[in-house]
Amino acid sequence: xxxxxxxLLPVLLLLAPGCELTRAVFDPAAIALPPExxxxxxxxxxxxxxxxxxEHVLATVRKVLAPLPVDSARYADGExxxxxxxxxxxxxxxxxxxxxxxTTGGWxxxxxxxxxxxxxxxxxxxxxxxxxxxxxxxxxxxx
Amino acid sequence: xxxxxxxxxxxxxxxxxxxxxxxxxxxSDWRVKAAALIAIGLVQAAYALSxxxxxxxxxxx
Numbered sequence: 001x002x003x004x005x006x007x008l009l010p011v012l013l014l015l016a017p018g019c020e021l022t023r024a025v026f027d028p029a030a031i032a033l034p035p036e037x038x039x040x041x042x043x044x045x046x047x048x049x050x051x052x053x054x055e056h057v058l059a060t061v062r063k064v065l066a067p068l069p070v071d072s073a074r075y076a077d078g079e080x081x082x083x084x085x086x087x088x089x090x091x092x093x094x095x096x097x098x099x100x101x102x103t104t105g106g107w108x109x110x111x112x113x114x115x116x117x118x119x120x121x122x123x124x125x126x127x128x129x130x131x132x133x134x135x136x137x138x139x140x141x142x143x
Numbered sequence: 144x145x146x147x148x149x150x151x152x153x154x155x156x157x158x159x160x161x162x163x164x165x166x167x168x169x170x171s172d173w174r175v176k177a178a179a180l181i182a183i184g185l186v187q188a189a190y191a192l193s194x195x196x197x198x199x200x201x202x203x204x
Contacts, residue, residue: 110175110182111181115182118186121186125152125193128200132201
């Protein structure tokens with residue numbers, strides 16, 4: 001019986017975008033910058049990317065990608081490889097706009113999960129109760 | 144602990160409430176906290192209702 005309800009628990013985690021575990025699973029550790037941002041960084045560098053020092057590349061990438069937190073950046077194989085830092089709520093709000101849809105989806109998801117789990121618990125109890133009633137021996141009316 | 148308390152409803156409600164309470168403690172967004180608290184209330188109310196339903200069925204028997 002409990003096995004049927006256990007799958008609801010991971011759903012809670014997945015529905016909460018603010019959850020650290022969900023972020024750890026879905027946040028990319030290192031990414032190659034898309035062409036548009038790469039061009040912007042190259043233009044901002046003012047020199048061929050291969051000749052720029054790592055510190056200069058990092059400072060320029062931070063300037064172009066602000067307010068995203070950039071932990072490290074390097075130029076290799078014709079691409080800028082960037083490692084982003086933790087995306088806290090302030091950064092997410094700055095990137096997606098205040099009252100972001102991510103947070104809205106999160107709390108609505110939590111409510112839906114709470115309601116569905118409650119409905120499941122009550123349904124299970126009613127099913128058990130009906131089984132108990134059915135197992136009762138039939139009583140005969142005595143004249 | 145009373146006999147018969149460790150039911151599947153007990154595990155489901157307490158497990159879910161535990162997960163939601165972790166959200167209340169770790170989240171900074173007040174909407175997520177409020178939603179988690181409301182969901183905890185709902186789940187606990189559902190558990191209490193389920194205990195009542197099962198108790199009533201047992202007494203009828």
